[in-house]
Amino acid sequence: MAGPPRLTSGQPSTEGHPTLEQTSGIPGGRATIIDVAAAAGVSRQTVTRAMNGMSGISAATKQRVLAEAERLAYRPSRFGRGLVTGGDHQLGLVVNDLRNPYTPQLASAVFRLAAEQGWNVMLADVDLASDADRMVQALGAQTDVVIGYLGSRRERWRELLGTVPMVELDPYSEPQTAAVWIDPADAIEVLADHLVETGVRHPVVLDNSAPDDTSVRGALMVDALRRRGYLPDLVHGAHGTAECGAEETTRILGRKRRLDAILAFNDVMALGVLQSCRRAGVDVPGDVRVVGVDGLPLGALVAPTLTTLAVDLDAVAREALGLALGMLAGELPLQGATVQRTVRHSLLLRESA
Amino acid sequence: MAGPPRLTSGQPSTEGHPTLEQTSGIPGGRATIIDVAAAAGVSRQTVTRAMNGMSGISAATKQRVLAEAERLAYRPSRFGRGLVTGGDHQLGLVVNDLRNPYTPQLASAVFRLAAEQGWNVMLADVDLASDADRMVQALGAQTDVVIGYLGSRRERWRELLGTVPMVELDPYSEPQTAAVWIDPADAIEVLADHLVETGVRHPVVLDNSAPDDTSVRGALMVDALRRRGYLPDLVHGAHGTAECGAEETTRILGRKRRLDAILAFNDVMALGVLQSCRRAGVDVPGDVRVVGVDGLPLGALVAPTLTTLAVDLDAVAREALGLALGMLAGELPLQGATVQRTVRHSLLLRESA
DNA sequence: CTGAAAGCGCTTACAG
């Protein structure tokens, strides 16, 4: 069995291939059904019949029409067709960075549920986008409803989306629209109790936030620990990535003597923490206990496996889609009164704590 | 700082909220610009001016129109608008399973590049989809060009996509359309040499395929090893997941005495291999060397870090988009003669081999 | 500041 042929690679066999305009003579650039009809000497609806494999057309005519269509590189306009057929339902999903494993996990949950209901999904990754505002606006123009992470830009994006209904995921403060809260508070209490029981003395919270700021999640962790008599350190990691988690951990380990637990903002950062501990010869959970947040399957693949505050992302997707479809059906208000749902984390004990 | 409010959770405050039809009196269900114009007692283009924030409208009229629009839950049709404005460029991306970390890695590369050029991306995950065929057809109806993994269903999907140009990623055999090969052949040769140099004697290839089948990639590995005098075992894992990699490894380790290298079909399976080795007390790379394919960043987070055949997914995205845009611009043929590009893997030595 | 007219590209009845 040989590898793929290499003759064509990097050297397309089409040098000097004439452009569409040159071959077709269509001045506007793109052929319409009128152009094809004229070229084939038939009416518009005969072209429709040929293109869509409908009945009521002779084999000869069909063949002639299809040949002209191909010659003119004719592709029916999705707008023209959608206008008359109504088109499919289209869901917009705004996410932050597909390279963070949390994102595809959420996206796949939304995607699966949407597909079951016959909805298509358009994705906007506002972290990867060169121009997030334009991207969000374009998303709104192409979709019937938008779900997603809006963060601090939500007011601006609410404007850009115009009349498109919106469901915010994990709002950072009281939302103006429909929203699904993802609430770690209960799980953090359970976790804090667990740390007490296992004899932890000097926990550190590794947040994902600017140095002068603290995330809601980080604040909840610190508060839960304080109420149990701890004096937790709060460390601000700038990026929510494994690299950042690793760097901060190396710094912490170099500085603190008596540290015996690290609560990371999310699983990905926690994986970085584990890596740093491993390299520093710090035993987890023997010397230091490590906990993440999110419940990514990934956490079960590392050694030690990662204890985490897990979210049921299928539930998040279900609630979000429920709100979105309810708004579209007119059963829920589009604006003004906000409708909210909550999905809570739960402590998933694995090996690292 | 308190957690999110819980008053509203699970108990929407909108019980008995009247439906759109009840409030608006629009029989068809959804209001159009005509309905709003009639309700506000103005013409259609005055409604357009109000909705789109255009000039040439008095504040009073604007306010009245917007109020009626909101009351009727009016949202402009994307088809009506697109027909006249032309609409945005829309790229369709067909992928296999977002939960496999390879997929978002590829998707994010495509996404970033597309966004730079002002394109939106619609995603179809044909593994998660309940009805993949319908999904692909819907994708074609909403997009200007489709890129993606088609596997063995490509002929059927080619039909479903109709006139929408298509770029196949990593075809399993000679494609009928434009395609980007992802070719591990060179890297496999380099890897095989490396295994020889490091004294490996009894390598096993852990493929992702049916028991009576072998993937191209697996076959290339076996062949490269044979040509160097090895008698490699070929194991068929059914799923290409970490779980599957782990299970098969446990089985292999239980059976084989002299195994000293495992070449996995992909990184995710290799992570399962590492996990199984760890649990069985088998040292990697001391007792067994482990290699994956894909070059996922994830492989740098585990212990030992994963040696792998890496692909430059940015290059894959670049080639694929180049072909797609070339076809749309009429610079490349849409059908018939196929245009192909190739991106090659390269050996990325980390700790596991 | 406002509206009557034309048209975007397609499909769906309806006649022949």
Place this chain on the structure above:
DNA sequence: CTGAAAGCGCTTACAG
């Protein structure tokens, strides 16, 4: 088997 007519919902000139 084929075509003339109407219409999907919107925006873009153009007149007033």
